[in-house]
Amino acid sequence: MRHRKAGKKLGRTSSHRNAMLRNLVTSLLKHERVVTTDTKAKLVRSTAEKMITLGKKGTLHARRQALAFIRDREVAARVFDEYSARYATRAGGYTRVVKTGYRVGDSAPVSIVELISDEKKKKAKDKAAKSKKKEKSE
């Protein structure tokens, strides 16, 4: 039974896995988008969102917790300044995973993880989508 066994080991030792996760999360928060395999993408989501939640808390303790995980001080600062403001009205779901296809070398399924971009753009798109739906229904 796999009850209460969250997460995947990815065939790595825990230190290797943790190091990889830290690198991936730091890169994602730095560049806002990262290309990896499907499985890793899905794992990165949860940790990256936890970092943003720490950023939204904004306390000194939260900042130290984030710095203990994120490898780049500047990136951590960005989480607390930029992302906390950007996602102030959003309760979770700061990341998006889009599957893209298969890697050439080893046929591994590849996805793109990205941070959801600005609220304004999203709302504009939502409105566009809604009006399209309305047109269809009419």
Add this chain to the structure above:
Amino acid sequence: MPNPVSRHSRTRRNKRRSHDALKSPTLAVCPQCNEPKLPHRACLSCGTYKGRDVIPTE
């Protein structure tokens, strides 16, 4: 070591292989560019998924 006693006929060989055929992949049509694409995956020809630009193309 045990070895096969007699050779299998063509019929037997072909019967064995009757289940070996490869299936063609299921494909969807991209709503943006009408090219075939894999379902639940971004379209690789126009780089969009669910009406959103995902992969920078061109």
